Amino acid sequence: MRAELIDAAERLIYEGGYPAVTSRTLAEKVGLKRQIVHYYFKSMDEVFIAVVRRAAEKMRAAVAEAAASPEPLRALQELNRDPQGAILSMELHALANRRPAVREEVAKAAEEFRDLQTEILTRLLEQQGVEPAMRPVVAIVLLSSLAQVLALESAIDVSRGHAETLEFVDECLRAFAQGQPTPLETSAPTPAEASRRRRKAAAATSPD
Amino acid sequence: MRAELIDAAERLIYEGGYPAVTSRTLAEKVGLKRQIVHYYFKSMDEVFIAVVRRAAEKMRAAVAEAAASPEPLRALQELNRDPQGAILSMELHALANRRPAVREEVAKAAEEFRDLQTEILTRLLEQQGVEPAMRPVVAIVLLSSLAQVLALESAIDVSRGHAETLEFVDECLRAFAQGQPTPLETSAPTPAEASRRRRKAAAATSPD
DNA sequence: GTCTATACTTCGATAGAC
DNA sequence: GTCTATCGAAGTATAGAC
DSSP states (O other): OHHHHHHHHHHHHHHHOGGGOOHHHHHHHTTSOTTHHHHHOSSHHHHHHHHHHHHHHHHHHHHHHHHHSSSHHHHHHHHHHOHHHHHHHHHHHHHHTTOHHHHHHHHHHHHHHHHHHHHHHHHHHHHHTOOOSSOHHHHHHHHHHHHHHHHHHHHTTOOTTHHHHHHHHHHHHHHHHTTOOOHHHHTOOOHHHHHHHHHHHHHHHOOO | OHHHHHHHHHHHHHHHOGGGOOHHHHHHHTTSOTTHHHHHOSSHHHHHHHHHHHHHHHHHHHHHHHHHSSSHHHHHHHHHHOHHHHHHHHHHHHHHHHOHHHHHHHHHHHHHHHHHHHHHHHHHHHHHTOOOSSOHHHHHHHHHHHHHHHHHHHHTTOOTTHHHHHHHHHHHHHHHHTTOOOHHHHTOOOHHHHHHHHHHHHHHHOOO
C-alpha cells in the first residue's frame, strides 16, 4: 500500500505538478480516504522524500543498464530525454526549493545522477583513446540541461528550435559513436580561414 | 498600486515559487488586506498573466540593450545567466502547466525571447561573415537551456560540473568574439588522427 | 488497516459598509 | 480604494472507533 501511494504521488506529479499531490488527491488515487496517507507517512514531506528516493533507485538501475548497452552515450541521452523523467526532475527541484527536508534528498540524487553519467562518459573516452573536446562532466551538464529544458517547454507547447537542436545533438552523438569528428569539429577552420576570420572581426569592430 | 502588486508577486515568486503567491501574501507585501487583490485583479490568473506580460516587456528591453552592446553574445549570455530571471522563467513554466490561461502568455513570451535572441546571433554571424558550426537557433537553445538549469540547481546547492561548464562556455564565447576558433574547433583531429580514431572505435566494438 | 469525526488553517471570491 | 464580513472548498493533522 505504501508503495502504491508512492506510485500515485509520482503519477500526480506528472499530471499536475507537485502542488497536485495532497492527502486528498493521493488517497483518491488508491481509492481510500485521505486520512490513510497519515497512517503510512508521518507528513507530506515524507511522501515526497519517498518519491525522491524511489526515483533515485530507478535512476541508478537505468544508468547501469545504459552503461551496459552497446551505445552507452545514446542510451544515456534517451534516459535524459524521457519526458516524464524530465518533468519529475523539474518538479522535485522546484519542490526542493521550499521544503528543506526534501531539498537534501533531491540535491543528493541530482549529484549522484550527474556523477554516474560522468563516470560512464569518462570510461567511454578512455576506451576509445579519444582526447575529448570538452571535459566529460561538461558534456553531461550540457546534454542533460538541454533535455530537461526541451521537455519542460514541450509540455507547454513551446517547440521553437527544438527539432534543429535535437538533430544537431543526435548528429554529434552519432559521429562520436562511430569515432568520427563531430559536426562541430568538422567545421574547424583551416589556419588560412582562421586568420581571414580574425581580420574580418577586427575590421568589424574598428571599421575606420 | 496595481504595479506594486505585480512587483510584489514577482518578488514572492523569487522567494517561494509561484505557490507562495496568494491573495494573502500578496496583500501583506504591500501592507493591505487580502481582499485588495480582487479589486485590482479579477482572479489570481490575472495576477500571474500580468507578471508574465511585465516580464516580457522587461525582457524585450534587456535584449535590445544587449543587441546594442559591443559584445552582444556575451551580453545575452549574462541576461540568460541572471539567477532571478532564470528562476522566474522556470516558475512561470511550471505554473503554465496547470493554468491554461497562463500557458498561452508564457508560451508566447518564451518563443518571442528565443526568436529575438536568434535574430541577434544571426545578424552577428552575417556581420562577421562566419560559417557557423551550428545553426543560430541551436546555439541559443543550448546556451539558454544551460543557463536555466544551472540557475535552478544552484538554488538547491547543486553545483556539480557548473564551474567547468561555465568556464568552457565562456571560453567559446570569448573565442567567438575575437573571431578565433573555439576550443571545440581547435580540437578537431587531423585526418590522420580521425582515421586512427575510427580504427580504435571499430576495434572496441568488435574486439575479435 | 481503514474508517469517522474533528480541529485548525489557508485559499479564492463575493457582498456590502465607509 | 480600502475595509469588514462571510462563504464554500481544500489543505494538514490528530484522536479514537471498528
